Amino acid sequence: MTTHLTDMAMKMPAWTWNMVVILFSILLGILIKAALVPLVRKQSQNEASYSVVRSIIRHFKKILSVFIPLIVFNSLLPFTRFNADTLAVVTKITEILFVGCFGVLIIRIIRVFEDYLYHRFDISKENNLRERKIRTQIVFIRKLLVSFIILVALAIILLSFENMRKIGAGLLTGVGIGGIIIGFAAQKSLGNLLAGFQIAFTQPIRMDDVLIVEGEWGRVEEINLTYVVVAIWDKRRLVLPINYFIEKPFQNWTRTTAEILGTVFIYTDFTVPIDKLRNKLTELLEGSPLWDRQVNVLHVTDLKEHTMEIRCLMSCRNSGQAFELRCHVREEMIKYVSEHFPGSLSQTRVSLSDKQQQGFPEGFPA
Secondary structure, eight states, rough: HHHHHHHHHHSOOHHHHHHHHHHHHHHHHHHHHHHHHHHHHHHHHSOOOOOOOHHHHHHHHHHHHHHHHHHHHHHHGGGGOHHHHHHHHHHHHHHHHHHHHHHHHHHHHHHHHHHHHHHOOOSSSSSSSSHHHHHHHHHHHHHHHHHHHHHHHHHHHHHHHHHHHHHHHHHTTTTTHHHHHHHHHHHHHHHHHHHHHHHHHHHOOOOOOOOEETEEEEEEEEESSSSSEETTTSSSEEEEETTHHHHOHHHHHTTTOOOOEEEEEEEEEESSOOHHHHHHHHHHHHHTTTTEEEEEEEEEEEEOOSSSEEEEEEESSHHHHHHHHHHHHHHHHHHHHHOOGGGBBOOOOOOOOHHHTTOOOOOOOO
């Protein structure tokens, strides 16, 4: 076989033979992938919604399109007819591509493992405090590992060049002064990175936590190494440095549980029958699937010159359901008062003197 390939190579021009080797490597890599992926996918068709095999196919499909042809080409490199200088360049490029591919493969392995942990700790269920806690740590550790792998891969590629080694040796002589300068320059970035470690393990915030921050209501959408993205209820995104959550106060509505109390304030006249309003609130809550059947309270919480403040207090499983239930209760209670006690709506009283009641203008002598 080797002799036959050598004879074919000698009969063709060098550039033609080299192109044949390159094209053959690409074609053979594509064929191997085209045969391998459907075979592996077939093994996972009868599995549940989550499958390690499907996760592997999804994450490795693109990189295998480069990695398999690269392996084939590297194995056929001795059969090419490059001159010495060109061969050295091609070999160096192949080495760099191998380092890059191995780095990507390791990152893809991490993503497959992350998929398994996401399946193991599913946050879609109702009481997901533990799952969100673990997922926050998973996301931060994954991003940290990916950054480290990229840095190591770049370092290996740069150190493979002789000139880079000499530059590195020269830079080592000034590492003391350079380290001090870089330390001052990168003080904020390093502070954010350390804050990221603190948040990942002490967890004042977690993925999908509901926050009130900078006067906005939203959910934690991303926790990156240096910043946090909060998805605001109206589809805006609030981006904050990660050390904000270490240095400044904010509200976390899901720190220990997603359960929350919702309030509705109604302002009426003093003549409204409180007992009937209380019965109506109970009727509304019992008829709503949003109520968790824990808290159902109606109190008169304040009296002002012209109105009486009534507070309806109710409990819900999470803040989203609490908002919907509050709106429902507010609408129905106002409707109930308007229909059954229209005279008890908020109103302004005017007291007339005896003369004004008799029709005399004020100031008219008695």
